[in-house]
Amino acid sequence: MEVIWFAVFTALLAGYFALEGFDLGVGLLLPVLGRTRENRDRMVAAMAPYVLANEVWLVAVAGTMFGVYPLLEGEVLFGLYPLVVAMLLCWVLRDAGLWFRRRLDGPAWRGFWDAAIAFGSLGLSVGWGMALYAAATGFGSPPVHPLGLLLGVVVTLLLAFHGWTFLGWRTPGRFGVTRSGRVLLASGIVAALPALGVLGGAMPYLLEHSAPAATLNVLSVMVLPVAPIMLGAQVWVWRTFRPGKDAYRLPSFF
Template structure:
């Protein structure tokens, strides 16, 4: 049961947060003007904080139920996790501060932080997943990382076609080869499945030996999972329509 709990949160993060990471990676392509970039950011604004909860939950499950695996991942990839956390902070800083001060230069700096942080997150996760899957170290480790990052970007495009309108929607649709509403939902499901598959394959190569605290923590986590799923479903239902203007960010 502990393995399924870890998989639930880790795969949930990859699929849900993978979309806003991918949108951030392609912000300059999707939004050519400041107004368009605000609409692109508005597409992920209601979701990105809730998506990050899945990563926090994954870390908590690792620490509580799989302490040996947590120690192995952290000790063997310390610098990579530092880059990941810095990218996380930079990306969120750009999102939160973009609309707090006037001026095109400030907005350009914040947009750059969103793009750089998003690419940092995608490549960091790509390096980690690629290392687990292939065991490749050194400069060649960048190759699987780029493949995973491209998958994040594709997933972000699929999400963007569901949320955007006008020219940003057209750009996302052209690059992802989409042509209509049914195709957009189908493509999002395909990219989500691809990301989840990468996560499953990486998980199968990890030493998933649970610790001794499962008897206490597992019932508590199982009781909280329906609340998390219900909150996520409510957010998606509330913001199911396409973006019609800039958000609070």
């Protein structure tokens, strides 16, 4: 049962980086590709239908970690408390930018919230790299470490590339690139590689520090039957808003 839950946790974390990763990547690219108001609106509109569905993966990752690896919860919250708080604030800032950017009109209002989206996406991307480095070192290093910052830069670049690939799939040719669904899948796997690498190295530790078998059995009965619903909803979103559908004509996030 420990191996099954490790596989579930790995799939959830990889799914978060592969799916929410392109949302963060598009946010990172707003100052680069969104030189005009129309382009920024199109970039946000491209990812808008996927944002809420993709964020569910992070909730699932947190719930699984706290349920399956209860000892890890204390290490994460204690050792990475400032980083976790900073990442939560960046998450709130990014989502606030998505929701509020069209509540009023005017270049100053739009510019402020577009900057909030970009800054929040940057903070989350760098923060994830630092968190992965801390996890790889057994949470023995301080949250701010040169190698952690370097990994944060790597994660940021990977997510930006993934976001660019997503734009090439969702809005073919508009931002200088056209990509197929297979290429988008490949870039999603590449975006998840840092997380997969850390989990691969931490596999013996996680298996050893899993929750008791009785707890895992209860979690299996309560959680695993819901998994098909989560996956089915994700498939529905992707089929409904795939390229060629009229929904992407919306100028912004609503």
